[in-house]
Amino acid sequence: MKRRRTALLSLTALIGAALVGLPASGAAADEVEQVKNGTFDTTTAPWWTTSNVTAALSDGQLCADVPGGTANRWDAAVGQNDLTLVKGESYRFAFTANGSPDGHAVRAIVGLSAAPYDTYFEVTPQLSVSGNSYSYTFTSPVDTAQGQVGFQLGGGADPFRFCMDDVSLLGGVPPEVYEPDTGPRVRVNQVAYLPAGPKNATLVTSATTKLPWELKNSTGAVVARGWTVPRGTDASSGQNVHSIDFGAYKKQGTGFTLVADGETGRPFDIGTGAYEKLRLDAAKYYYTQRSGIAIRDDLRPGYARPAGHVDVPPNQGDSAVPCQPGVCDYTLDVTGGWYDAGDHGKYVVNGGISTWELLSTHERALTARTGQPAKLGDGSLAIPESGNKVPDILDEVRWELDFLLKMQVPDGQPLAGMAHHKMHDEQWTGLPLLPSDDPQKRELHPPSTQATLNLAATAAQAARLYRPHDTTFAAKALAAARKAWTAALAHPERYADPNDGIGGGAYADSDATDEFYWAAAELYLTTGEKAFADHVLASPVHTADIFGPLGYDWARTAAAARLDLATVPSRLPGRDKVRQSVIKGADRYLATLKSQAYGMPYAPADNLYDWGSNHQILHNAVVIATAYDISGASKYRDGAVQSMDYILGRNALNMSYVTGYGEVNSHNQHSRWYARQLDPRHPAPPDGTLAGGPNSSIQDPYAQSKLQGCVGQFCYIDDIQSWSTNEHTINWNSALTRMASFVADQG
Ligand code: 9MR
Numbered sequence: 001m002k003r004r005r006t007a008l009l010s011l012t013a014l015i016g017a018a019l020v021g022l023p024a025s026g027a028a029a030d031e032v033e034q035v036k037n038g039t040f041d042t043t044t045a046p047w048w049t050t051s052n053v054t055a056a057l058s059d060g061q062l063c064a065d066v067p068g069g070t071a072n073r074w075d076a077a078v079g080q081n082d083l084t085l086v087k088g089e090s091y092r093f094a095f096t097a098n099g100s101p102d103g104h105a106v107r108a109i110v111g112l113s114a115a116p117y118d119t120y121f122e123v124t125p126q127l128s129v130s131g132n133s134y135s136y137t138f139t140s141p142v143d144t145a146q147g148q149v150g151f152q153l154g155g156g157a158d159p160f161r162f163c164m165d166d167v168s169l170l171g172g173v174p175p176e177v178y179e180p181d182t183g184p185r186v187r188v189n190q191v192a193y194l195p196a197g198p199k200n201a202t203l204v205t206s207a208t209t210k211l212p213w214e215l216k217n218s219t220g221a222v223v224a225r226g227w228t229v230p231r232g233t234d235a236s237s238g239q240n241v242h243s244i245d246f247g248a249y250k251k252q253g254t255g256f257t258l259v260a261d262g263e264t265g266r267p268f269d270i271g272t273g274a275y276e277k278l279r280l281d282a283a284k285y286y287y288t289q290r291s292g293i294a295i296r297d298d299l300r301p302g303y304a305r306p307a308g309h310v311d312v313p314p315n316q317g318d319s320a321v322p323c324q325p326g327v328c329d330y331t332l333d334v335t336g337g338w339y340d341a342g343d344h345g346k347y348v349v350n351g352g353i354s355t356w357e358l359l360s361t362h363e364r365a366l367t368a369r370t371g372q373p374a375k376l377g378d379g380s381l382a383i384p385e386s387g388n389k390v391p392d393i394l395d396e397v398r399w400e401l402d403f404l405l406k407m408q409v410p411d412g413q414p415l416a417g418m419a420h421h422k423m424h425d426e427q428w429t430g431l432p433l434l435p436s437d438d439p440q441k442r443e444l445h446p447p448s449t450q451a452t453l454n455l456a457a458t459a460a461q462a463a464r465l466y467r468p469h470d471t472t473f474a475a476k477a478l479a480a481a482r483k484a485w486t487a488a489l490a491h492p493e494r495y496a497d498p499n500d501g502i503g504g505g506a507y508a509d510s511d512a513t514d515e516f517y518w519a520a521a522e523l524y525l526t527t528g529e530k531a532f533a534d535h536v537l538a539s540p541v542h543t544a545d546i547f548g549p550l551g552y553d554w555a556r557t558a559a560a561a562r563l564d565l566a567t568v569p570s571r572l573p574g575r576d577k578v579r580q581s582v583i584k585g586a587d588r589y590l591a592t593l594k595s596q597a598y599g600m601p602y603a604p605a606d607n608l609y610d611w612g613s614n615h616q617i618l619h620n621a622v623v624i625a626t627a628y629d630i631s632g633a634s635k636y637r638d639g640a641v642q643s644m645d646y647i648l649g650r651n652a653l654n655m656s657y658v659t660g661y662g663e664v665n666s667h668n669q670h671s672r673w674y675a676r677q678l679d680p681r682h683p684a685p686p687d688g689t690l691a692g693g694p695n696s697s698i699q700d701p702y703a704q705s706k707l708q709g710c711v712g713q714f715c716y717i718d719d720i721q722s723w724s725t726n727e728h729t730i731n732w733n734s735a736l737t738r739m740a741s742f743v744a745d746q747g
Contacts, residue, residue: 031173032171033168038095038168039166050075064078066160068157068158073153075154079150079151081146083149086171089171089172090137095164095165097132102439103428104126104127104156107122107150108152109149110149112142112144112147113146114146120141126430157427183266185263186263187598188266188645188649189268189644190267190655190661191278194747195271197642200243200244202598203243203260205242210229211261212228213225213244215258217255217256224248228260228261229242235607236712250270252271254269272744275744276744276747278661278688281687283381285686285689285733286358292310292336294306299382308438309435316442321334321442322444323445324446327446334420342431342674344424344429345503346423349454349509350730355397356734358396358738359461362465370745390469394465394466398466404454404459405477407420421451425441425442425443432678440503446496449488451496452488453484453512456482459484463475463478481519485520488516514561520532536572541561546558546585547585551618551620582626583630587627593642600645602616607711611724614691617647624639625739653713660688669685669718669720670727688733690736694725698725700723700725702719707725
């Protein structure tokens, strides 16, 4: 038994298993402990440390004082050498550890103790003061007698104390293979289909010829029947699938089920109500992301929390934030704004696309034939500003815009008018951690051309949309946008450092031509000035084919410009061609959607799902939806509406990626304050929170321990530790808000 498993798994270098909280192992006869003295009862021998680390026994653990100021993780370490590893053998690597103060990480490895110091297994958990147990399974890719277990502790600015106990490397354990529970093989939109809209489903089956299906209402009566269409092997999942089209059925109701091949799919509604609610929930997500303001329980029951990063200890506060050393000698008040995601960072680049997309949701409501501006109007979102006669969606976005404006370099400074790329903690912090409990120093990072142009674009767009409600703010925003534009022209190639990813994300981008195009477009649409039109028309991006397979995002912003130039009224020469280019892009996404047995407008090259693939699917749907707004052709409306099915459950994992929507849905998104999975005193993410979704690169250790070798749609796990597949962010929920709003408008 063991040999067979081992042979199978030697195909991959490592295979992961459960992490925290494994039951004590029922040791089989051939399980052999490789580590000597992992319990530290009387001595720390034979464990070694680097010379800068002092280790000693403390309460039956090994505790090490780790110095600050080292450059690399391995510059401060504790370890044990001379371990024997057998190729193809599966091992369980387990330990308990804690770190004080909170927020430090340990890189725990099993590797080679001599050059070239190969690493066979590694994981980098964040340590907490109270401590955690960790347990992983991996398969050794080599035979060696020079194996090492190492705990690398360096690379941080501040000293900390690290303690560990019960270190074990048990050989001969059966590898644990993660199998997601994907439920019934009939895959549907678990939320709702529109009565007059398309209704499609996917059946996973080994059958290669057509099968009968039945649609049942909530009483179990069959209300429609038909035949499946075999689609062969689906590349995005590796499954043999059929598709089902039950669009001829148009009656409203709840609790429908679809039955095929002896399986009953999860229940769903036919109606529009769910989308009206989703439009609101997706937009309400932003209030609880706010920094610098206490979240009120009367507005969000269960989500109240103190204001984050105001100047109340242990926060160092965002009202006088210095630059990283050597970057500037002033401080800025950068209070407010939204936290980016599950971290406490605030980034102009990602704030920009999110702001644009929410403002565009409002702008579309003003310009599109099916738009209904009152739906996100005053009083719709239960925010502190509700009742002030300004549309709530604009009030919410204003919270971020005010922050973006504060990130502009002040007059008199060398880079005046540019925007700092981002501000965040000096070091990564652990989970859970309320914004108000974050003790880290906060820093401004260098200004970048892209951030400056994000500011120019969104402030310019804001100027035209807030003008009817607040002329003073509109004028202030436009002045800031112009200033940013001028500064970007003067500094066209100041890019964020791709290695600046400690304590916050890098959001690095080495091409600003799309951001120049976007900012020029927004400035033109707001002012009508020829200089901006000239820049738009002269930009190579203006006529480039920008609607590629991945979809637009924070780094690729040309579509923001193109969609606005196509829909916001203007006298731009050649505007018809711009509109045609959107239709052409939509045709391509429609063709992709039709070719996919799961019916989504997404087929990335080599089936490599990108970080945040769910929002890219929604963004491709936005292009299709915009083609409908431009042309009125129903095929675009139907394509855009159908794209929601994938997000809401018609996918290989048979789950809705929106918290609170669908019978099985993502609800453990990576977050420092919606950390219910780690501590039930915290809430889960609020209803309407979108998970990032399948990400083929699985950058986080948790996903790596579970999903090695995953195919496309399977590269996702609903666990709080999986920050690369299961985070939530302001730029992903803006895509959801935009699409939920469109679909609700089609009711
Ligand atoms: O969404 C971002 C993705 O496109 C990048 O490849 C990745 C690495 O820079 O960062 C992602 O954004 C994260 C950001 O860096 C920090 N806050 C959370 C964001 C979502 O995971």
